[in-house]
Amino acid sequence: MLNRYRVPFFLALRSLQRGNLGSLVLTVVIVGMVFTNMIFMPSIITGAIVNYEQQTVDTYTSDIIIEPKEDFRYIEDLSGLLDKVNRVPGVKRASPHYAAGAVLRHKGKALSMAVEAVQPRDEMLVTTLSSYMEEGTYLGDGDTGEIILGRYVAGFKDPSEDFLPSLGGVKVGDTVTAEYTNGVVREYRVKGIFRTYSFNTDYLVFTTWDEMEVVEGRELDQATSVLVKTDPGADENDVKKTLLRYGVQEDVQTWLDFLGNAYRNAVESYNILNNITIVVSLVIAAVVLFVVIMIKTLNSRRQIGILLAIGIRKDIIINSYLFQVLILAILGIIFGILVVLGLTAYFTAFPIEFPEGNISPYIVPADIGINALYLFGASALAGYIPAWRIANKEILESMRM
Incomplete structure (x- = not known):
């Protein structure tokens, strides 16, 4: 099975190496910033929620409150x-x-x-x-x-x-x-x-x-x-x-019971905002990568037609572009993780000042992996569609300038 993907992976690497370096770096930076937005902005909201809960438990209700x-x-x-x-x-x-x-x-x-x-x-x-x-x-x-x-x-x-x-x-x-x-x-x-x-x-x-x-x-x-x-x-x-x-x-309540449904609804609203941020970021990443691969395929139509004419299978051509976009996504995710870690370290040392206290990002490690998978999937879809479209054209049509 590895042999099946060896040729398209090789073609993908060669295409990236021969491509414009500036375009490659810019694409990686854009994907990295999108991933940063997916992780960092929700982490600020989560940090504010965690800070409020900690303040409530530490200074107001403790863990359990008993009332008449x-x-x-x-x-x-x-x-x-x-x-x-x-x-x-x-x-x-x-x-x-x-x-x-x-x-x-x-x-x-x-x-x-x-x-x-x-x-x-x-x-x-x-x-x-x-x-x-x-x-x-x-x-x-x-x-x-x-x-x-x-x-x-x-x-x-x-x-x-x-x-x-x-x-x-x-x-x-x-x-x-x-x-x-x-x-x-x-x-x-x-x-x-x-x-x-x-x-x-x-x-x-x-x-x-x-x-x-x-x-x-x-x-x-x-x-x-x-x-x-x-x-x-x-x-x-x-x-x-x-x-x-x-x-x-007497009436025994945990601190979360004491805060009531209004607080739970507020947290759910914040979670909706987080999800919207993630969806918008995925759309931006998918559009950017779609445009990049679309331009690449349009500029390589004649080359693709020649490959088809000499007997290279369509799936190899499609997978080569799919590997390109996945490599760009991986590099972007790595860059984004480095940016997130840097921002988290900075704002942990110098928290953001709000009236309700100093807020630091609160990052759940599992969220990094989940969002990376989301971005990976969106990138794969964005790269597959233009590659599939160009690879399924007639050979003569592909070879026309």
């Missing part, structure tokens, strides 16, 4: 729930949150929002928020009279820099007044300002559990939510099922 039962405002018997959850296999730690509505005031600015109480030691095991302090320091167990603010809450002195309504440029050490819905008014020193580049997290305010007990005037055995961090390698869906088997009656 339907029609209930709070999770009751919090201490019993925490004891139960922390004993579940696959659970690293659970951290309760208690949110209380308040109006925050600072120098004439006012914001209505929830102040969330956490137990700092547990929270640091469940989220990575403490590592995102832009100014000041994170909360400590036992702190009272202090809060930390998200960057979008603290805001900027220049209103044009704010994405959302803010307190107008609060700094660490400033005093913020909180007027709670239960009538309690507290003055807080801003201990720190965090910035995660997540719109959800950076519009939050945190204080300690001890401070919230002062606000409520009682010991708190309630929570508005409990964040659960799973052990490394544990599947959050399996842990969720185990929590339910252990008798947790």
Whole structure:
């Protein structure tokens, strides 16, 4: 079988060697850029999705979030729930949150929002928020009279820099007044300002559990939510099922459940955009290679006619042009992979800055192979059609100038 393709492969190499070098290089570069577009542009979109998911898990929901039962405002018997959850296999730690509505005031600015109480030691095991302090320091167990603010809450002195309504440029050490819905008014020193580049997290305010007990005037055995961090390698869906088997009656959701169908639909929309990018790129590559081979066959009509006249089979002629286009595709794919690797290395070192964070390309190795096969197939089709058309013409017609 190899002997069958040896002659057309030899003819293909000879044709490329004798052809115009500039045209050859330009064709390879075009195919390489098309392949780069097939891989790199979707990798940016995928990188943004992965970045958002990582931000959500690390700073907002953790792996699993437990919320009150339907029609209930709070999770009751919090201490019993925490004891139960922390004993579940696959659970690293659970951290309760208690949110209380308040109006925050600072120098004439006012914001209505929830102040969330956490137990700092547990929270640091469940989220990575403490590592995102832009100014000041994170909360400590036992702190009272202090809060930390998200960057979008603290805001900027220049209103044009704010994405959302803010307190107008609060700094660490400033005093913020909180007027709670239960009538309690507290003055807080801003201990720190965090910035995660997540719109959800950076519009939050945190204080300690001890401070919230002062606000409520009682010991708190309630929570508005409990964040659960799973052990490394544990599947959050399996842990969720185990929590339910252990008798947790509250609403248990993985981070993906929490984001809901709207997020899944958004990801599907991005995947459609990725697929459109790939299809358009394949069409461009196919058209370019079709034109290249068509010109080659038209310029070689007399030579093809002579080959047919001396008894060279049609399939050898067709396969010779098919090998030419496949060689061009392989060279283009190799060039494209080198470009993609170079761009990925550069943008990993110097990520693209977006409001929701720094985005780096996220490339799945399998996608490179799959897209290479797509491009290979499109190239083969683009090369076969013009070669088949010219090889099936009558010998005398082919030999006419």
